[in-house]
Amino acid sequence: DTEVTQTPKHLVMGMTNKKSLKCEQHMGHRAMYWYKQKAKKPPELMFVYSYEKLSINESVPSRFSPECPNSSLLNLHLHALQPEDSALYLCASSQGQVLSPLHFGNGTRLTVT
């Protein structure tokens, strides 16, 4: 069982909808990440939070809005998405040190219609 929990597992939304993806970890990790992964491609970094502050935004369109309410929670708010945004969205956490591996959640499979 993964120690990083993502909800929902699947999400279908229209281009005018607003939805949120949620991620929770209880490993005391200081860094949390959102990745986007398309089929047969590696994970693509979107955002990184370190100590609850946004430290990296990889030029992600504003229709994706991250939020870190506390050290255990990470949200990704979605609004006015496009069909090409359909992908597997992965949350991960780590100790935030050079030697620290990422721990991934099970992901949310997002389909934009």
Place this chain on the structure above:
Amino acid sequence: QKEVEQNSGPLSVPEGAIASLNCTYSDRVSQSFFWYRQYSGKSPELIMSIYSNGDKEDGRFTAQLNKASQYVSLLIRDSQPSDSATYLCAVNIRGGSYIPTFGRGTSLIVHP
């Protein structure tokens, strides 16, 4: 040159054979190297991490690191059909960064 390079494969090996997966990276000051396994439609799962030159063994898996050649590999002994997956190499490049850069992944197929 890409920062972390892997052959996309597929690499096909018979059951019981040794599968050898390779990864090269561009930054000489990289300190941390990881192998993740990803089954189709699932999230990546950490299987090995290595930080020093040489070999590190864990069960049927051996990670090998050669910093002089900027090369890291993963050997899977006694390959099983359940090992069929994509293997992602990740390297913490940009000297001191805690954020890994992923290679494109190598698809491994173990056939009975």
